Amino acid sequence: xxxxxxxxxxxxxxxxxxxxxxxxxxxxxxxxxxxxxxxxxxxxxxxxxxxxxxxxxxxxxxxxxxxxxxxxxxxxxxxxxxxxxxxxxxxxxxxxxxxxxxxxxxxxxxxxxxxxxxxxxxxxxxxxxxxxxxxxxxxxxxxxxxxxxxxxxxxxxxxxxxxxxxxxxxxxxxxxxxxxxxxxxxxxxxxxxxxxxxxxxxxxxxxxxxxxxxxxxxxxxxxxxxxxxxxxxxxxxxxxxxxxxxxxxxxxxxxxxxxxxxxxxxxxxxxxxxxxxxxxxxxxxxxxxxxxxxxxxxxxxxxxxxxxxxxx
Amino acid sequence: xxxxxxxxxxxxxxxxxxxxxxxxxxxxxxxxxxxxxxxxxxxxxxxxxxxxxxxxxxxxxxxxxxxxxxxxxxxxxxxxxxxxxxxxxxxxxxxxxx
Ligand SMILES: [Fe+2]
Ligand SMILES: [Fe+2]
Numbered sequence: 589x590x591x592x593x594x595x596x597x598x599x600x601x602x603x604x605x606x607x608x609x610x611x612x613x614x615x616x617x618x619x620x621x622x623x624x625x626x627x628x629x630x631x632x633x634x635x636x637x638x639x640x641x642x643x644x645x646x647x648x649x650x651x652x653x654x655x656x657x658x659x660x661x662x663x664x665x666x667x668x669x670x671x672x673x674x675x676x677x678x679x680x681x682x683x684x685x686x687x688x689x690x691x692x693x694x695x696x697x698x699x700x701x702x703x704x705x706x707x708x709x710x711x712x713x714x715x716x717x718x719x720x721x722x723x724x725x726x727x728x729x730x731x732x733x734x735x736x737x738x739x740x741x742x743x744x745x746x747x748x749x750x751x752x753x754x755x756x757x758x759x760x761x762x763x764x765x766x767x768x769x770x771x772x773x774x775x776x777x778x779x780x781x782x783x784x785x786x787x788x789x790x791x792x793x794x795x796x797x798x799x800x801x802x803x804x805x806x807x808x809x810x811x812x813x814x815x816x817x818x819x820x821x822x823x824x825x826x827x828x829x830x831x832x833x834x835x836x837x838x839x840x841x842x843x844x845x846x847x848x849x850x851x852x853x854x855x856x857x858x859x860x861x862x863x864x865x866x867x868x869x870x871x872x873x874x875x876x877x878x879x880x881x882x883x884x885x886x887x888x889x890x891x892x893x894x895x896x897x898x899x900x
Numbered sequence: 901x902x903x904x905x906x907x908x909x910x911x912x913x914x915x916x917x918x919x920x921x922x923x924x925x926x927x928x929x930x931x932x933x934x935x936x937x938x939x940x941x942x943x944x945x946x947x948x949x950x951x952x953x954x955x956x957x958x959x960x961x962x963x964x965x966x967x968x969x970x971x972x973x974x975x976x977x978x979x980x981x982x983x984x985x986x987x988x989x990x991x992x993x994x995x996x997x998x
Contacts, residue, residue, distance in 0.1 A: 592969055612968045661948065668945050672929045681908040681931065738928065745949070885904045887933035892904070894934065 602803055607733035610676035618802050622732055623677050624693070625804065627684045630670035632696035633663050635869050639703040640712060648706060655752050656709065662749065666742050673734040689874055697855065698781050700863030707760055707767075707774035713753015715775075715782040715820070721746045722816045723786065731803040754823060761827040768828070775824070776832040783847070784855045786813040818844045912938040913963060914946055915956040924956050 594613040601608060608614055637660050644660070647653035671681050687693035698716055703709060724746065728739045760771040787793055787809040799805040817836075824831055835848030857863065909931040915924040927946045932938025935957060942955050966974060982988045991998055 609968070611965055658948075665945050665948060668930070669928055675911065675929065682906075685908075734928075741928075881906050884906055884909065884933070887937060888907065888909065889904045891934040 602731055602801075605729075605731075605803070607736060608731055609733045617798060618804075619677050621799060621802070621804060622735065623674055623679055625799075626670055626674040626677075626735055627679075627687065628694050628696075630667045630674060630684070631688050631693055632699065633667035633670060635695045635699045635873065636716075637663050638869055638872055639699060639701070639865075640709060642703050643706060643709050646706070647709075652756075659713065659749050659752060662745050666745070669738040669741055670735075673732075673738045676734045685877065689870070689877070691861075691870075694859070695869075696785060697858045697863065698785050699869060700858050700866045701777070701781055702864050704777075705770050705774060707757070707770040708778070710753050710756030710760065710771065711774035711778040713749050713751075714757055714823070715753070715778050716785070717746060717749040717753060718820060719782045719785045719816050721750060722812050726807045726812060727805075729803075729806050735804075754827075757829065758827045761829060772829060775829050779832050780851065780854075783813055783817070783850055784852075786810070786816070788852065788855075814844055817847055821845055909933045909937075911960040912942070912957045913960050914942045915958070916946060916952040917954040917956075918952045920953055924954075927951075929960060 595615065598608065598612070598614055598618075601612075608618075640656060640660050640663075644653060644656055647656050671684060674684060675681060684693065688695070698719075703712065721743065724739050724743050728736060728743060730736045730739065757771050757775075760767040790808045790810045793809055800808075821831060821836070833848045835846065837846055838844075839846045858866070861867075910933070911929050912932055912935075913929050914927045916927045917924045930938055930941040930945050932941050938957050939955065942957060947955075978984075
């Protein structure tokens with residue numbers, strides 16, 4: 589039996605853009621990085637259902653309610669695709685959920701902000717899903733097969749999310765003065781947190797090195813953020829919304845927008861648990877999980893009983 | 901029920917056929933305590949927009965996969981048999997429909 593240089597095989601695949609699959613040999617740190625990133629992504633999808641769920645019973649029409657329900661159901665599905673991808677790396681979903689509840693695993697900071705008015709549902713779909721799409725489109729080319737395939741599936745579903753949000757904003761901007769004010773207020777509160785979704789500037793992003801080398805991450809935080817800004821400014825202008833950044837201006841030389849300073853203190857505060865809704869998001873999740881325990885146990889008990897019957 | 905452990909249930913691999921007549925394709929996995937619940941979960945997770953007309957479910961631990969380390973050796977025997985492909989053969993000039 590000849591000796592296989594596993595690391596070399598792995599690195600050659602990465603170099604040639606051949607996906608790594610679940611049973612392939614991979615460096616421990618590659619596996620760890622993926623578990624952290626994919627589970628954080630999965631938790632974000634699931635926790636992200638809360639700010640929107642807040643408005644299901646208060647949606648302004650039956651049409652709006654049906655759309656919002658479908659959108660939130662999609663996000664639950666996205667969480668499941670991603671847990672499923674993480675599990676191919678040899679970790680169980682119960683363990684991933686435990687890590688979330690213990691505070692060892694994070695979720696996207698954006699979901700620690702409250703959804704105060706109906707316009708926030710518009711802003712979330714348009715800006716938060718919009719930012720997520722830019723990131724996820726890039727991740728379709730990530731080097732780990734199951735993660736990449738989950739991203740492809742997710743991206744197919746996301747454009748409806750962004751469009752329904754933008755439609756809400758457009759309708760409100762075409763409405764009464766009070767509705768326009770409400771839409772602009774939501775814009776003002778969500779713009780900066782949406783920019784923070786892409787993470788720290790490239791110059792001080794702690795995880796980037798290996799993630800780029802191993803092609804888990806295909807484009808840098810700043811590149812992705814710039815993409816998002818460049819396509820969103822025009823959409824805001826079309827419906828008459830103002831981007832709450834006095835320093836935002838077109839840079840003819842680089843053919844994209846320059847933007848103002850991001851408040852990284854706020855980012856760190858929220859990440860460290862001091863955002864407006866951190867505690868509420870986590871206690872809701874824990875409560876739902878605990879209240880589901882008897883259901884999971886009952887179904888397991890029923891299944892065990894059926895198996896016993898068959899074997900008798 | 902007291903002695904049943906709280907788990908996320910066993911995992912099942914989901915294969916979907918997008919249209920009658922086409923091959924089944926792996927979509928991902930779901931958790932389910934038994935095949936009925938796994939089937940419901942597969943429908944809710946992977947079929948929200950006419951993704952297909954049929955589902956196959958297989959318990960994950962029943963999947964037998966080839967070993968990636970052996971791939972080269974294992975799939976090698978089919979590499980050097982060009983005569984298994986139609987382009988290997990020389991057809992006489994002027995012959996039609998072959
Ligand atoms: Fe999503
Ligand atoms: Fe979404």
